[in-house]
Amino acid sequence: MKRIVLTLVLLVMPTLLLAQSHREQGTIVRMRMTDCMGPQHGFMAAMAGGATVQAIELCPEYVLLADKVVYVITGKSSDQLIPLAETTYFHLQKNELLIRIDDSMKESHFRIKAMVLRPEWDRSEMLHEAEASAMISRHLDTASTRDEQ
16 A cells, blocks of 8 residues: 555656746736726627626736746736736746736736747837937937027
């Protein structure tokens, strides 16, 4: 009997260790509030008719930077909040990203809205920052020429 239990433990342990080591690490860098219902749910609610328009609940949308991929994820309810600028551990399961927040007993499920490779995201962020700084400098230039006149 002891041998059977020991054999089962030895067979199951590598699987458990592999599952634990499969967690990825990332940093939440951005957050904004968006509609909780996805576009398909809004369409179905509109087609159902008869129901009055209810107040739209806002849910958090986060940008999670991992080593190779940048994820845009949304919460399923307004109370799924993640601290910004902290390293978090996550893993993928089906079409969701699971994060354990602040040592809670269970993981929070987030919908994956978009995924971008990290080099592409870095490049687009650099372009966005350059465009923003160019707009600021143009605005300052036009303001200074008005002052001179």
